[in-house]
Amino acid sequence: MDTNKTVAVIGGGIAGMEAATFLSARGITVYLIEKEDKLGGHLLDWERLFPTMRNGSEVVKFLMDGVKADNIKIMLSSKLTAAEKSGKGYNLRINENVDLFADAVLVTTGYDLFDATKKEEYGYGIYDNVITSADLEKIFMSGKALQTKQGNVPKKIGLVHCVGSRDEKAGNVYCSKVCCVTGVKQAIEIKQKMPYTEVFNFYMDLRMYGMHFEALYKKAQADFGIQFIRGRLSEASEDQNGGIILKVEDTLMGKPLKLTVDILVLLIGLIPAKGSKEVGELFGLKNGVNGFYKTTDQHTLTNSSNVDGVFFAGACTSPKTITNTITDARAAASTVAAYLFNYRSLERKIEQNEDFWLYNTK
Amino acid sequence: MKTFGYTIQNDRQIDFDAADKKLYRYVAEKEPDINLCIFCGTCTATCSAAEFKNMSFRKISLFLRRGLTENLKREIESCMFCGKCTLVCPRGINTRNIIFNIRKGIEEYEF
């Protein structure tokens, strides 16, 4: 049931891949346009996944099986450089030398990771033994042992939640959603590799909202003895041996607490992608208050943009888990198909609250 | 050795029904930011006074809400108005101004 419709998917991460798969299944030709030389996006840099500890590569493989379809044209090392409305669709230019036409565009530009050097008081890029959650995944992926810069086995490791999220001083007031459970996952992985290392998680709230997340948290306590301390890190400093001295308030005890760790892991948040900004400017897409793309409606039109024929999927509209992203990608494929085949479902309207009152306080 | 007698058992319960919220209302009017606290303790962790004295802005914020003025008065005396807590607060609360207004309120109402 081939149709003569063509969709350009901008971004070959997990949202783009799964949306392409489901669009192709409806007989739509898909250009899957990725700026890197591989599909998979951030998932390629993540070893194991919460809450099941399955390997991320298994999910990548599953998604790759989908995009093998004949009517998906994968374009790697390809960057969208111009877009122009043409009839109901768009003329798109890739890498300044390839032109193609698409009846609709699905934007799946994902997210970037918070730059931890902006939180200077935590010492990333200044002290040797401060790393981010993303750095820790790279170490896990490499198969190498986790060591201090001085080459020692760490006896104590601290993980700090909400780095670059829920923080007006960092400019990001929203919760990044995935870092709490990532922190619990990584704490367990550290313990699995180094049972004699003490692990401490410093948190403000533990947001274990997903199915099985609470179970993972309980496992961290019961089987791994991970210690959860309720208090947000105010600053870190380095001692003469390369240890990292932490200053927090143990808020449940109501006392300031000092702890020296050998390695400090910063659980960095998800921020709007630089690529989203570039693509957004080409099409005139609106951003919401937090800098992610603004969907037409918070509850219902969650894959629609302010521009006719341009749609969203995945973490380009808000931080999302892998499960959420894959689900959203399929929903977006369905929404794009509704647009291309004039389904009545897309004619429905809902009143908009343009002036997003939640943020008027500051 | 004490073989008989009475001791006074202080009631540990916060009697929130009877709480005097006058001071809280006074401060909230001058500095509505007081309502934004998420009790994360960053302010206390950075406070130089907190290391040595019973002094925690996070607790002050709670004492104020719960109407525990006696505890509040005791804690607030150690504040040096250095403003470090304001620099680190993730909710962007003007903590220094809150402490300032609590002191003013205490004077005004002669607690």
Ligand code: SF4
């Ligand atoms: S998920 Fe947890 S660590 Fe991440 S921003 Fe939200 S509360 Fe903070």
Ligand code: SF4
């Ligand atoms: S740092 Fe701010 S939000 Fe955190 S406890 Fe102190 S005043 Fe409240």
Ligand code: SF4
């Ligand atoms: S202003 Fe007062 S409460 Fe705040 S850090 Fe300084 S001494 Fe501590």
